[in-house]
Amino acid sequence: MRSTTKLVAATAAVVAVVALNTSPLAWAQAYPSRPITLVIPLPPGGTNDIMARAVADKLSASLGQQVVVENRAAGGSGTVGTRQAAKSAPDGYTLLLGYTSTLATGPSMHRDVGYDPRKDFAPIGLIASAPSLLLIHPSVKTGTVADLIALMKAADQPFQIGVPGVGTVNHLASVLFAQQANVNVQQIPYKGSNPLITDLAGGHVKVAFNPIPVSRAAIESKLIIALAATSLRRSAALPDLPTIAESGLPGFDAVLSYGLLAPAGTPRPIVERLNKELRAALATKEVRHRLLQEGAEPMPTTPEEHAAVIEREESKWSAIIRSAGIKAE
DSSP states (O other), X not given: OHHHHHXXXXXXXXXXXXXHHTSHHHHHHHOOSSOEEEEESSOTTSHHHHHHHHHHHHHHHHHTXXXXXXXXXXXXXXXXXXXXHXXXXXXXXXXXXXXXXXXXXXHHHSTTOSOOTTTSEEEEEEEEEEXXXXXXXXXXXXSSHHHHHHHHHHOSXXXXXXXXXXXXXXXXXXXXXXXXXXXXXXXXXXXXXXXXXXXXXXXXXXXXXXXXXXXXXXXXXXXXXXXXXXXXXXXTTSTTSOBSGGXXXXXOOOEEEEEEEEETTOOXXXXXXXXXXXXHHHTSHHHHHHHHHTTOEEOOOOHHHHHHHHHHHHHHHHHHHHHHTOOOO
């Protein structure tokens, strides 16, 4: 009997050790034990690339394993690469650079994207938020948003607004602007931000919504005028520029949000570890400076706060997309 009791006790001890070593907590304590892939679902060279690489080196240093940035230009405005990431193993070794276009607008614009932004990901935390600008050509004799709205209302025909592509947040910002200001506009989509700035500077289009980085040089050269920012709060990149929200359209908010996500089911201790290291990276001067150069502002959040942003943006933009009948090109 005594030997049986000892055998049972020994077996129980072994089971306890195995259970501890295979628990999520123990798994997280051993994480990471190999390189991590950070998927960008778009070609290299864009703002998404900059956001991911701004934090990847810091994460590599703090985690003790290389965070390898991998561009997957599979189409669908990033939705194809996002779907691939969603189906990856939920072990913390595949992360995704998610942003407004893949998590909030893409699922409504593209048929059957193959993922649910609310259910198929474990949000880790935001990286940054980037406003756009309401821009005018100097020939438009107006100095405020209110003046511009009055000019639009007095026009005999729909007022033309240039936007960098159908379905972009800048395009949706122009739709939101028209709805809130109760003005009749016609969006003129361009194949990118640079062609739009060229035509705006040349006076071929008089009003536009466009990101800060690509607009800055033309603003500084006085070829175009920045009338307002599209965020609720003033941009740190242009602190003297008012927002549309404070210029007559309260609550106006149209920004791009960038963050890190993992596939749904990733153990919570791993998500918390990644969130901790991401927040530490965003607090460094190097990362803050890099993001500010892009007209973006660091946005450290908890995983829950990140999830709330995804929920809020998807609800907001999907409703606007449906009301305007916007479909991907």
